[in-house]
Amino acid sequence: MVALLSFIVLLLPVFLARSSPIVADLAARSPVYNHDQRAHCGFSVREDVTRFVVKYANAQRWKPSTPVSISQGASLLQQDLPPACPQSGSNSTSEDCLYMVVYVPNSIGAGINAPSLLWIHGGSFTSGSASDPAINGANLAAATQSIVAVVQYRLGGLGFMAPNGGTNLAVGDVINALKVLNAGIPMIGGSSSKITIAGQSSGATMVRALLATPSASSLFRSAIIQSDPMDYGFLSPGIQQTMQNFFNEQFSCNPSDDSCASSLSVSDILQASDTLYSQAMSLNPAAGQGEPIRPVHDGQLITNTLTTSSFPQTSKSILVSTVVDEAGSTIYTMFPSPVSEQVSVQVLEGLLGTSRADTVLGSERYVVQTSGGVEDARPSLENLGTDYLWKCSSWTFSRTWASSGGPTYVGMYIVGATYPANAGIPFCTSNGAVCHQDDIQIVFGTASNPNTQQTQLIQEMQARYKSFLNTGNPNVPGLAQWNTATSSSTNAILLGGSGPAPVDACTPNFWGGAVSYDYQVYGL
Structure with missing residues (x-):
């Protein structure tokens, strides 16, 4: 040293x-x-x-x-x-x-x-x-x-x-x-x-x-x-400009007046950012609700959309993972009590539009459950949100990256450590749920008082990351084989379990096929 x-x-x-x-x-x-x-x-x-x-x-x-x-x-x-x-x-x-x-x-x-x-x-x-x-x-x-x-x-x-x-x-x-x-x-x-x-x-x-x-x-x-x-997907320049115009309207400055921009208070800028965040989807539905402020496919710095219609040849090795209940924190915060199928239909139509919602509702992949005589659409909404925003779109990306030449390893966490932001959400703290962010403390080994399952997964993931950082391959002697994805299959494994991750609705002919992703609908 x-x-x-x-x-x-x-x-x-x-x-x-x-x-x-x-x-x-x-x-x-x-x-x-x-x-x-x-x-x-x-x-x-x-x-x-x-x-x-x-x-x-x-x-x-x-x-x-x-x-x-x-x-x-x-x-x-x-x-x-x-x-x-x-x-x-x-x-x-x-x-x-x-x-x-x-x-x-x-x-x-x-x-x-x-x-x-x-x-x-x-x-x-x-x-x-x-x-x-x-x-x-x-x-x-x-x-x-x-x-x-x-x-x-x-x-x-x-x-x-x-x-x-x-x-x-x-x-x-x-x-x-x-x-x-x-x-x-x-x-x-x-x-x-x-x-x-x-x-x-x-x-x-x-x-x-x-x-x-x-x-x-x-x-x-x-x-x-x-x-x-x-x-x-990434924002398009046109959508970015719409959002930019709205953001600029929050101030009295001329966009080219650097002196005026420098005089703005940080609190005013944060307020304008929050206003844009809350209004972005009404300005243009392609902005979405979760990350309306995000990277822009400007053609200068970011030159590729990395969607199914546009992929460069690559040799970079990637590791792609999701968690089993990605949408749990969102759905169960939005709906702390059971909701009916009628409410579910309204949510789907608002989220996907009528055409995509009708395809989803007619597929029987996201059937509304009844427990104790009470109809509760939250589990189906959670499954759909997980698939739509995270799991299936990530699997589609992974198959395409693999077909473009990059070694690709795909996994799904079924064991996690409750992230502090999820601690007040009963769904995320019970019944083995793994919500969005619950993988972070597993990877970093920062989980408080980890149980046996968590400890084992922390050790496994850190061993796999050590191998990946050194070689671009997460396989380690003594651990289950992690096969690369292909153009037709992700070969995704369960992280915290054994065997392959269930494909469920994440087939090429459903999400990204029969039901388009947002980036397909809006041409991003």
């Missing part, structure tokens, strides 16, 4: 010359020493892993970010976790938020050429941060013997709605994080040729956006996509 020490000693004069409370606080602290007696700016989060906070880019409001180069002092700035990017409901935020939190096993040193994982947090592109305890990367780094970096990026209107029409600022942020990671990790024992990008929910959508960005392709080798609502 001499290289790491040299790297930090080189950078310290740059840090200490800066006038900021963070730097002043750092200068007043005693150095942290790990078992190698290496003085550094990190923080020992467990006896065998050190955490660093890296400022990877600078950005003016609504301008593309610029990476902080090594020569300029890509910053191992502080022991404290960084402020989150501005988002509603949080006061501990700052527009100066382009940081990575990097976890490095102490065993990794010069010449090791360890793999790295860049994790992109979820939160519908409007919330989340690298400081979430659930994505503390220390346990994952130790188990996989890899460098785990958790990245923050601009959110909501600040990340996707520049008044002058600039799009995909947040995508550019993550690309700059990858550039800094590529440049910096060889100095601390990592290999720039073994970088995997990964994310969950909107973080997984960001991963998919990077797969569709040729300028980012050389920055990572493989990708992990967890619970990506692929049904939505």
Whole structure:
């Protein structure tokens, strides 16, 4: 680890010359020493892993970010976790938020050429941060013997709605994080040729956006996509412009007036973002309800839609997973009590339109259940939401990626650890349900008091991720064989169980065939 020490000693004069409370606080602290007696700016989060906070880019409001180069002092700035990017409901935020939190096993040193994982947090592109305890990367780094970096990026209107029409600022942020990671990790024992990008929910959508960005392709080798609502697709430029116009109308500024834009308060911008989020589907149904603010297929940065009609040839290995009850938190929050089939029909018609709803209702794949004489459409709505937004659309993507040349591994979690946001939803905390986000603490090994099943799955997934990060293949001696998908079959496995995942409605001739995805209906 001499290289790491040299790297930090080189950078310290740059840090200490800066006038900021963070730097002043750092200068007043005693150095942290790990078992190698290496003085550094990190923080020992467990006896065998050190955490660093890296400022990877600078950005003016609504301008593309610029990476902080090594020569300029890509910053191992502080022991404290960084402020989150501005988002509603949080006061501990700052527009100066382009940081990575990097976890490095102490065993990794010069010449090791360890793999790295860049994790992109979820939160519908409007919330989340690298400081979430659930994505503390220390346990994952130790188990996989890899460098785990958790990245923050601009959110909501600040990340996707520049008044002058600039799009995909947040995508550019993550690309700059990858550039800094590529440049910096060889100095601390990592290999720039073994970088995997990964994310969950909107973080997984960001991963998919990077797969569709040729300028980012050389920055990572493989990708992990967890619970990506692929049904939505990327926004088209036309839909983005409609949303942009509505967003701009929330302010009195001329879109080209940078001075006026700079004078706007963060709270006003967040309010405009929230208003856009709530109104987006009425502006254009293609925006959808779950991620209306999201990456745009602009033809410049993101050059491919990655839908069934448009796929590049690829050699990148990907791992795609969903959870068995993806829509559980949404449906059972929306409907805390049983609902009738009549209500279900109204929901389906509102969600899918009459034609698609009629096909679904006539298929007998989502039959409304009756229990104790009480009709309850929630289980069928939950199954349909899971299939429509997550499982079947992910399986369609996986088959197409495989047919385009990329090794593809597909899985479905049937064991999870209840995510804090799901703790107040009875459905998600009972009867073995695994709701959206309940896979996160399994992967990161941050589940509180895991039971035997959870512990076994944590060990399995971390072993599989270790193999995938090193080789692009998640197969490990002693664990069940995980076969790659083909153009006709995902060969999906149960994660937390044994054998293949049930196909159910996720056949090529139903979802994406008889019943179109949103991206097909709206031509995205």
